[in-house]
Amino acid sequence: MAAQAMESLAAPEVLDVALIGGGIMSATLGAMFARLQPDWSITLFERLDHLAAESSDPWNNAGTGHSGFCELNYMPDPDDPARAAEIARQFRLSREFWNTLGNQDFVTPTPHLDVVFGARDVDYLRARYKTMTALPAFEAMEFTEDPEQIAQWAPLLMDGREPGEPMAATRFEGGTDVDFGALTRLLVDGMKTTGTQVHLGQEVIKLRKEADVWSLTVRDRTTKRRHTVRARFVFVGAGGYSLKLLQRAGIREVDGYAVFPFGAQFLRTDNPDVVARHQAKVYSQAALGAPPMSVPHLDKRLVDGTESLLFGPYATFSTRLLKHGRLIDLFTTIRLRNIAVLLAAGLQNLSLVVYLLSQLVATRRRKFAELQRFYPSAAPADWTLIQAGQRAQVVKPHPGKVGELTFGTELVTAADGSIAGLLGASPGASTAPAIMADLLGRCFPARYPEWEPALRGLMPTLPPSNVEL
């Protein structure tokens, strides 16, 4: 593999596309290019020795196919379903795209539930249910305040629970658990059949524009040797390292941008007796001050044919921007132009800082108490704490507030369309096909009309490019 990699890296050709990063984002875009332009030369560079070893690894994320039903953070106002409806629309595109892959082993039907405790949250969930079920996309959602019904939907929630506290739940039977690692590998295998080159253990360390072509300096992480490759279009799907690479490329669109790392841990059990009694993903409300992606959830997972339960996330902090990154990572993204932006965002999010500190000092016993709020009779001996992936949340300039911490996924494209990159985290993986269709329209406006019929063949509900959503 290494010898073959050297040979093609030394080739003088100009690639049509260079993909940086071997996660779900590069794999999705590469798979689209392979279908739309099988004659293009495409090369993917991944710094680690395996594909999908960062956020896209199934144990580094929660594997929820985000479709808007159970993620309460997409709908803090129970009367405003716009964001949840948009996620549902994008997830429908994902399912359509994934259906074209044949093998569906990476996606497991898993009902999506919400459970809330206390009168105020019960009122919220009831109002949310009413608003959502008025929309066709969510009409399959069910609602109950009956403890017996909740016990049928998710028995562990009611095991050993003291009666009396108001509770409510919603359920969507058509939810999914997704192994984004297996999906990444499936997509990349498909790309290889049309000639895409995949180079593992190769880190892109520099990007420079020369006339109309990007020059990439690539370092072999084993031999430390450097090579240069040239490409007409570059996609930076480097997860937590995307901002750093876009900054190095001198893209004006990320001027003033910064990132703030959030790590996560989950409690995991493989005890077959416990695992067999929970067949859902159950989400709830985030704790006061917690970032939106920290909503607690108890998830059924299926990874490599083995069932487990996962509970979390618990926030962790590190200055690494990837799980397999370096402690200096965060500092390499700090520029004169983003210091004020970062400080302003920090000052506006003091409750988040307090939440983070409280999570960092939380003992295992306190963490376990959070699980027992969901599953009162959980036994500590069944559960192990595992380190999940590292998120790099985007902090960006804001006209009124100087800086703003954001929690979504952001596609950045250069004005000339020759380079694009993906920043942020959830609902990223679940909505990758919609994001990549958007990228194709923004970076290849002249070719897009030609590609559109084939894209619509892959995703029949893709809106026409002249329709504003």
Ligand SMILES: Cc1cc2nc3c(=O)[nH]c(=O)nc-3n(C[C@H](O)[C@H](O)[C@H](O)COP(=O)(O)OP(=O)(O)OC[C@H]3O[C@@H](n4cnc5c(N)ncnc54)[C@H](O)[C@@H]3O)c2cc1C
């Ligand atoms: C704790 C947690 C829970 C999550 N839960 C969910 C969920 O339930 N559902 C959901 O849809 N999403 C979830 N997400 C988000 C989801 O995991 C991400 O949106 C998605 O995996 C991002 O994919 P990516 O390809 O952009 O990045 P990654 O999977 O991180 O891949 C980036 C790759 O680029 C490589 N790389 C970096 N720099 C270079 C370089 N210079 N040269 C070459 N290679 C490089 C890295 O090694 C890595 O393999 C979660 C994320 C986390 C952290």
